[in-house]
Amino acid sequence: MIRKALRLLLAVPVALAMMAVPAASQAETPAAAANLTATQIVAAMQPGWNLGNTFDSICCGADETAWGNPRVTQAQLAAIRAQGFNSIRIPVSWGNHQGAGPDYTIDPAVMARVQEVVQMALDEGFYVMINIHHDSWQWVNTMPTQHDTVRARYDATWTQIADAFKDFPPELVFESINEQGFDGLTDAQSFPYIAELNSSFHDIVRGSGGGNASRLLVLPTLHTGGDQAAMDELSSEIAALNDPMIAATIHHYSFWPFSVNIAGYPTYNAEVQGYLEDDFNRFSNTFVAKGIPVIIGEWGVLDSGYSAVERGELLKFFEHFGYVARSKGITTMFWDNGSHFDRTALQWRDPELFSYISSAWTTRSGTLSSDLLFVDSTDPITDKSVTLNTNGLSFTDVYYGTKRLSARKDYVVRGNTLTLKAGLLASLLPDRTPGKQAQLSVRFSAGVPYKLNVVSHETPVLQSATGTTASLLIPTDFNGDRISTLEAKYADGTNAGPQNWTPFKEYGAAFKPDAAAGTIEMTQAFFNEVTDGSTVNLTIHFWSGKTVTYTLNRNGTAVTGTA
Incomplete structure (x- = not known):
């Protein structure tokens, strides 16, 4: 599996205001966009946040509440602004609100509501970015076979948007489209189509009058991904347009095997860190070095629930991402579909995670080789060591609760x-x-203290089980331990199960540990890719360093498991 295949190339927020936010981010107001260069505007947009799953809703009547978020209010936007965000991306899917061709008229009520929310955000001091969002895969993707129809609808859509917003201030920026791909085409075959859309968008907006003549326009790569060929194509497109008020946009959801815990990447190790650093070096060399500012319009970890990524390793990624983006002068807009900032309670669902995100805007945080320190309850207790990742800081002390050790x-x-x-x-x-544990707080000269969980454990014990290819539940006494990753191989040593280019199966997809229930589920998705009549040997790796083996036998739809 070559390195390119292992990369994620996108195919597929009162008490809140009292939370600690770096003073520089909380107090500053973005510079007014008038008379600023594209680079200065993009810098002023840092950091940014996405109002996801709101105006990009496409089901259930396509109302802004359809995907579980409440209707947008001034209070919501004020709460987010209070967290230190300087810009807000408002994804909008227009297709379900359009009439038939040739006019493709956007519902006036929908346009008025988007205008209202954009103005509310501007009133809070945000830079605002709006786009064409899920239309990309609802109808624009058919452009190779329905070229004229798609172009007519795309052009009509942007003609209406441009006209509706032409008198809005320059703090509003336009993004041509989101994660665009094209049915049945390779990337090389797709490049002329995305270039055509970007060029048409540019011509329509620039020719629409008002503030649009000089408004910042944001152009995506194919798929809004970080593939070098796609970035080179966009760089050439921007050069040909000869317009200084253009920025490039890319999305970034971490190194894919780490994001979903597959292929033996459960830790945010040096190799995974290197992929991130290499990505940002390429972003910088391809665009920033040529005077083209870059906006990471969406970022995070691909596993939206973060269930597959161990907690301490997850925090390392967020810390490192913020540092690398800051060091490269690249603006980032955190993807949030409502799973991070509770837009009803107006608070972060995971305050610690946000503390790592916001701290990285101004400084680094120290971490450890692991946030898990296991003490085997069957052995005498001895000294235990972990490695300090100071990240350019100094170690200061260790706390247990409020007690300084x-x-x-x-x-x-x-x-x-x-x-x-x-x-x-x-x-x-x-x-x-x-299972008994205690939590220490390891502190450094700046940033967020890193939590170290000291856990009593014994070797996990698995029991024999019977089930079907729909699901096999393996009774498991985890004994305080936690699964890191799982290997599956046939008796002849070849890889078994889905993604058979690796023996390490995807956490939460091929297998699902549940310590509270005392089970490990081998899923239907796993057995769908297991040969009938075969024996599969599992090697289960735990965070303590322990490994346990287990054997599966499939006969038709019947499955047996043996410890």
Whole structure:
């Protein structure tokens, strides 16, 4: 599997205001866009946030509440602004609100509502970016076989949007389309089509009068992805347009195997970090170095629920992403479909995650080699060590709750190694029952303290089981441990199950651990790719370093599992 195949190339927010936000981000107001260059406007947009799953709704009547979010209010936007965000991307899917051709008239009520929310956001001091969103795969993707129809509708859509917003201030920017691909075509065959759409968008907006003559326009790569060929094509397109008020946009959802925990990438290790750094170097070299500012219009981890990625490793990614983006001068707009900022309660569902995001706008945070430190309850307690990832900071101290622990007595730091003394560990785990744990806070000279979970454990025990190819539940006593990853191979050593280019199966897709229920489910998706009459040997890797083997036998739709 070549490196390109392993990359993610996109195919497929009162008490809140009191939360800690870097002062520089919270207090500053973005510079007025009038008379600013494209580069200055994009810099002023940092950081940004997406109002996802609202105006991009396409089901259930396509109302802005259709995907579970409440109707947008001034209070919501004020709450988000209070978190330090300087720009807001408002994805809009227009297709379900259009009449028939040749006019393709957008419902006036829908246009008026989008205008209203855009104005509300501008009133809060945001830069605002609007686009054509899910239309990309609803109808624009048929352009190779329905070229004239798609062009007529696309042009009519942007003609109406441009006219409706031509008198809005320059703090409003337009993005031509979202994650555009084309049915049945390779990337190379698709490049002329995305270039045609971008060029038409540019001509329509620039010719529509008012503020649109000089408004910042944002052009995406094919799929809005980071493939080098797609970026080179867009760079050439922008050069040909000879318009200084253009920015490029790309989406970034982390290195795919790490994002979904597949192929043996459960940790945010040096290799995965290197992919991120290489991506941003390419973004910078392809665009920024040529005077073209870049907006990461969506970013995060592909696993939207983050269930597949271990907590401490997830936080490392968010910390590192913010640092690399800042060091490269690239603006980022965090994707949020309502799963991060609760738009009813007006608070973050995961305040710690946001603390890593917001802290990275101004500084780094230190981390550890792992946020899990396992102490085997069957062995005598001894000193345990973890590695400090200082990220250019200095280690300061360790806390247990509000208690500051004592250097030398409770822990020792030598170089980048933090060693917790046996006496401390014994006091943290007086009851050594598997699963018992205590949480320490390791602090550095800046940024967010990194949490270290000290866990009592024993070797996990799996029991024999029977089931079907629809699902096999393996009774499991996790004994305080947690699954890191799982390998599946046939008796002859070849890889079994889906994505058979790797023995390591996708966490949460091919297998689903449930410590509370005491089971590991091998899913229908897994058995759909297992040969009938075969034996599959599983090697289950746990975060403690323990491994447990297990055997599966499939006979028709019947499956047996043996410890």
